[in-house]
Amino acid sequence: MKLNTIVVLGGGPGGLYAARLLKLSHPDADVTVYEQGVPDKTFGFGVGLASRTQRNLRLADEDSLNAIVAASHPHEMSMRVGDAEVRLAHGELLAIGRATLLAVLQNYAHAAGVNLRFGERRTVADLDADLIVAADGISSATRTELAEAFGPEIIEGEGLYLWCGTEFALPSAIFTPVTTEHGTFVAHAYPYASDRSTFLIETDEQTWQRAGFDISTRETPTGETDQVSLDYLQKAFAQTLQGHRLIGNRTKWLRFRTVRCRSWHTRNVVLLGDAAHTAHYSIGSGTKLAMEDAIALDRALLEADDVDEALAAYEAERRPSVDHLQAIAERSMAWWDSFPDRMTMPVEQLMIAYMTRAGKVSVERFAESAPQVANPGLAAFAAVDVVDVPPPAKLTEWILDQALTAGEQRFVNRIAPEALRTAVGTVQIDISVRPWSNAATKLIVDLPPAATYWLTGPDHREAILDRLDIAERIRRETGAVLVVDLPAEFRADAAGAIASDRVDLVAFTS
Template identity: 55%
Template structure:
């Protein structure tokens, strides 16, 4: 199809990139971006762009990618827990300042002939265009006003996004245990000699520290909309002083928030199509919001080019983008639950914790992680069961003996008679799961459906049982999922595994 006039609502990464790609695809089309903010002012600090994303952007628009990569910084990754650290190489991630990212995208959009309007808040319904691309972010007024079948799931944990004016040498994950509870930093360097600090905690710790009160104060009357939670920042600065090396934390509309996962049954209505955070979000711990928004832009423009009319194009856009969006949202959901329960795992040696982190959503297998970070994995395996082999890692993990209390087992697959516990739930940290765990009396064999998502959830529930009750725990699963079970054993999610010959 050949649109004549397209309006893009929102000048974030999704909107700006869609506008440029549209203008490149349809030079005769008028493309206008409407952004309520000013060009050089944005919330937030740095965002990560992974190698896969860079490849996709390269294929769609090499010029923009080149300039983005030039502003980004590559970094390795360190996890530091109770004074011990483990470092792994990370070749496929760069950190880019959100300001630089937007500056590059604005420049390239203008270069292609897109018109940019700043400083005015607009409504999709009031825009005069054949097509309206609503890239108006997680709080999208377009989504709220329309009938897109939106569902919003709010996380239990609280997080706050701030920065520091020095570059960390690596991305760092580190918890600090305080009198109130545990705060966890996810921090990484980005361009301009700065670092992002994303700090996460649980509701109880947040209340104990009095941050429910500082959050309420910021919602009160007379507080400027751009104000940050300075009391929290000053406290966090003290407890993360080791990481901050004498630097302070910088706020920019920094407040405690709960992550909102947005899902929509439909992404288009009439001539309006949702894109990026307006249509879907994925928890920050998988660092993919910008990626999804920019890949949506690529998918939307490709669909428009291949279709005779907007309805067909929007259907095609949704058909091609939805599977990868939903796959990532599912990974992000598991990742969010893992981080929200992170303090319960601090007793694990940091190398095993790193394996647990990498395998938290079922996305990175033990073999793959051993391929990229052999030293860290070898140490984790030694902690788990002695000198690791050169050969089949998974089988070796399953073959290790276990001593549990006064009982010994020759390997991890010789499961004694245990009380079966049938589990078929989505969230192993839900009240329903709490009730199951409350009923555990002695050793338990956690069973359930044979599909992989159910097995991953069983492993998470088994971990809670081990940690909260100390009971000997075995997980039943098809042999075909031995890789997940091996990662689960090394990560301390279960003591034993019972293999079945079921089809996955």
């Protein structure tokens, strides 16, 4: 297919990367990026690059990836609750300043022959091009302009968060909560340069209001930083900050917006990155998704005979993985929104709950990669010595074999006896609601009193993960014993939920 003119709307990482790849693949085409901002002004602090993302970028364009890695800062990961801290060694985690990343991608786009037009706003109606790539972010004007064709759905999360930074490099990425007189705040922080770290801090709406941040948010003009909140949080996270200050960059409290679109393309216009979809920051950055979109789009255009075929192929390839990631991200977002409920757990066990929170990592896999953390966490769960924790390959059955005492009830292992299903004091519930929805809240409020709740429902994995999540809500809010039905093929998911205190017992249906 011959493309004469390609226009990219948006000069963020996804747009710049797409422009470079498209110019390299179509050297005779005129490729132009329009960015309404200017090169030396950007919003945000650091951007994380996981090992899988690095591999994908290397296969697509090794030169730019090498430059990104050279400008990045490696780090490990840790979690601290109070004075207890655990650390995970992870040599492949990198972060880079957003401004630095943009500078690298601008240079490589320019070197490929891309025209970079800064300080210029364009819309689809202004353009005449063979292909228009809309990489114009979460508030995409293109998506709004062509909303009837794209069919966007935007859902706001319940919790609130803000992005800020500090002028020193943390020794590792860290997840840590602090509780003030107003409630609990949780920081996700990581170093991205030798003298800089990102701080993302989140809380629930009630804590946010009690601290007066609803007022400070309302009184902070658009484009400015909520200094009232930063001053408060700087004191709250003084231990982690080690005497350094928090710095803002148009920093205000936000609710995360999950974007989905019925279609990602119409005519010769295609959405890329946050314009098409978002996934909660706790499972990876929008930068990762946008750059991987660019790789798939470039490949589809090389392999197809015309633009319509290429854009359909791009969406067909990317949508399943994005849908899967968004499902994982929703679980992760809900886990962090309810994080304060878990702060009584030993930090090693809490790290197990964190790693297995979205169904992406099993206990066995985590134990293989980080036995120094997983084994003490499992020992705390089972109330045994660390030396009594078996090797990873035996963990699933070992967890299921642990006894449980709950009030006056005692169970020899975590497989619920069938007689319990119809016993006096057991209430069976068929679950058909999402675990963190208003419908789930109403279901819990309306539950009849019971010693045991036995949850049933569909047998596909997403429904099972929903049941395990809603079981945790019911367990924490009622103190009852929670049993979840699930097929035997999901024994690993059952073990992870049990070891993380999401559920007490399971019943295998096949």
